[in-house]
Amino acid sequence: MINRLAIIGIGLIGGSLSLALKQAGQVKHVVGYARNEATRERALSLGIIDTAAASIEAAVAEADVILLAVPMGAMASVLAEMAPHLTDNMIITDAGSTKAGVAKAASDILGNSISQFVPGHPIAGTEKSGPSAAFATLYQDHKVILTPMKQTNVSAVETIKTMWQQTGAEVSEMTVEHHDLILAATSHIPHLLSFNLVGLLAQNEDVDEVLRYAAGGFRDFSRIASSNPVMWRDICLSNHDAILTLLQQYQQQLTEIGQAIQEQDGDYLMTLFQSAKTARDTRFEIPKVTNGKK
Ligand code: NAD
Numbered sequence: 587m588i589n590r591l592a593i594i595g596i597g598l599i600g601g602s603l604s605l606a607l608k609q610a611g612q613v614k615h616v617v618g619y620a621r622n623e624a625t626r627e628r629a630l631s632l633g634i635i636d637t638a639a640a641s642i643e644a645a646v647a648e649a650d651v652i653l654l655a656v657p658m659g660a661m662a663s664v665l666a667e668m669a670p671h672l673t674d675n676m677i678i679t680d681a682g683s684t685k686a687g688v689a690k691a692a693s694d695i696l697g698n699s700i701s702q703f704v705p706g707h708p709i710a711g712t713e714k715s716g717p718s719a720a721f722a723t724l725y726q727d728h729k730v731i732l733t734p735m736k737q738t739n740v741s742a743v744e745t746i747k748t749m750w751q752q753t754g755a756e757v758s759e760m761t762v763e764h765h766d767l768i769l770a771a772t773s774h775i776p777h778l779l780s781f782n783l784v785g786l787l788a789q790n791e792d793v794d795e796v797l798r799y800a801a802g803g804f805r806d807f808s809r810i811a812s813s814n815p816v817m818w819r820d821i822c823l824s825n826h827d828a829i830l831t832l833l834q835q836y837q838q839q840l841t842e843i844g845q846a847i848q849e850q851d852g853d854y855l856m857t858l859f860q861s862a863k864t865a866r867d868t869r870f871e872i873p874k875v876t877n878g879k880k
Pocket of ligand 1: 595599600619620622660681683707708709712713717817821
């Protein structure tokens with residue numbers, strides 16, 4: 587049971603953690619900070635937080651666990667603002683979608699408190715943002731990856747692992763580098779492709795006509811192009827190496843597909859499509875649907 591949880595950034599991710607822990611009866615008091623007073627008021631009125639703090643200093647005071655759930659581009663400044671107010675018994679974690687940048691910022695900024703910092707990433711989300719998008723079952727049957735560093739205290743990792751398990755999530759651990767590579771492939775590149783295709787079609791004069799007939803596959807594929815642009819700009823800029831490596835491979839493959847079509851090489855296309863279908867049919871773990879939103 588967490589006595590006092592401080593959430594910095596009360597949006598989809600931070601808000602859903604609070605609601606999940608409250609529903610499980612695993613947190614006594616949640617204090618939330620967001621820069622915008624209207625966001626804090628909204629989170630209060632939705633019962634996501636019990637107290638709204640007007641500063642990061644006030645939010646972290648007396649907290650047992652602090653969750654950073656702000657966009658990636660704001661992580662370093664939030665860490666710097668909270669660092670002077672941390673005490674030895676506080677455990678800090680984050681929910682950022684890429685880990686190398688946050689881990690480096692924490693190492694540079696937190697000083698001795700670095701042993702209490704557990705980088706983390708819940709592999710769950712929707713294309714919606716803000717406190718109104720939060721819901722208690724977001725993490726149920728989803729994965730959460732923790733990427734402890736060599737300085738991270740083992741008992742701090744255990745506390746954060748237990749916290750996420752109480753939301754219904756399955757928790758695993760890996761290195762920061764491995765996380766960023768895996769997530770580039772499974773999340774960052776797919777979002778880039780969706781933003782790119784929808785952006786390309788949106789420039790088309792016939793865009794309304796095209797979208798009127800969009801069904802099934804395109805509707806599914808384009809859903810993630812509705813995700814928060816600030817969040818995705820920050821993710822792409824922070825996970826640059828892994829994303830660029832995979833993009834190059836993807837471009838190479840696209841070129842080959844174009845050549846195959848030009849040369850009417852059906853065998854190439856069949857081999858590619860069949861191997862993709864087999865992988866999708868036999869090797870994917872699809873999270874259970876826990877409510878209408880995901
Ligand atoms: P969100 O936009 O719903 O919420 C972010 C919150 O942070 C907002 O309330 C915003 O007002 C606040 N904020 C922004 N800058 C701030 C600052 N400088 N100081 C304090 N508060 C600030 O975003 P989200 O989807 O909850 O994402 C939060 C984090 O979780 C991001 O780092 C993101 O990479 C990560 N994440 C998102 C998803 C997803 O699918 N949405 C999944 C996993 C992880």
